Amino acid sequence: MKQQLTFALLALLFSAGAGASEDFQAEKFHQTSCTGCHDSSVYTRKKRRVNSLPRLESQVRMCDANLGKKLFDDDIHSLTDYLNDNYYHFSK
Numbered sequence: 855m856k857q858q859l860t861f862a863l864l865a866l867l868f869s870a871g872a873g874a875s876e877d878f879q880a881e882k883f884h885q886t887s888c889t890g891c892h893d894s895s896v897y898t899r900k901k902r903r904v905n906s907l908p909r910l911e912s913q914v915r916m917c918d919a920n921l922g923k924k925l926f927d928d929d930i931h932s933l934t935d936y937l938n939d940n941y942y943h944f945s946k
């Protein structure tokens with residue numbers, strides 16, 4: 855009986871955890887949280903600073919740190935993919 859309860863609790867924990875990161879919507883997050891200091895034109899300007907996928911990820915991390923949101927790795931990756939798919943187009 856006790857074992858069953860532990861199992862049920864674990865299952866609940868796992869599903870909640872998975873849900874949280876699947877629910878992360880990069881586009882929405884970007885619109886609401888990332889456009890306070892710059893808009894998306896910095897991603898397409900001629901002299902943009904980011905010139906590779908790893909640099910894009912570290913820039914996203916730096917901006918997230920400035921923002922103080924403390925995103926999970928998964929969310930950083932979704933955000934990086936979102937920016938890459940829509941603006942940077944680096945090959946993976």
Ligand code: HEC
Binds near residue numbers: 884888890896
């Ligand atoms: C606290 C202010 C601030 C916030 C909030 C912010 N950024 Fe930035 N971001 C900057 C600054 C400053 C730069 C450098 C702009 C420059 O060089 O002119 C920058 C540059 C960037 C660049 C590089 C642009 C290039 O030149 O290629 C990316 C990508 C970026 N930010 C992503 C994000 C993302 C994603 C978020 C949301 C998590 C975000 N930023 C939120 C301040 C911010």
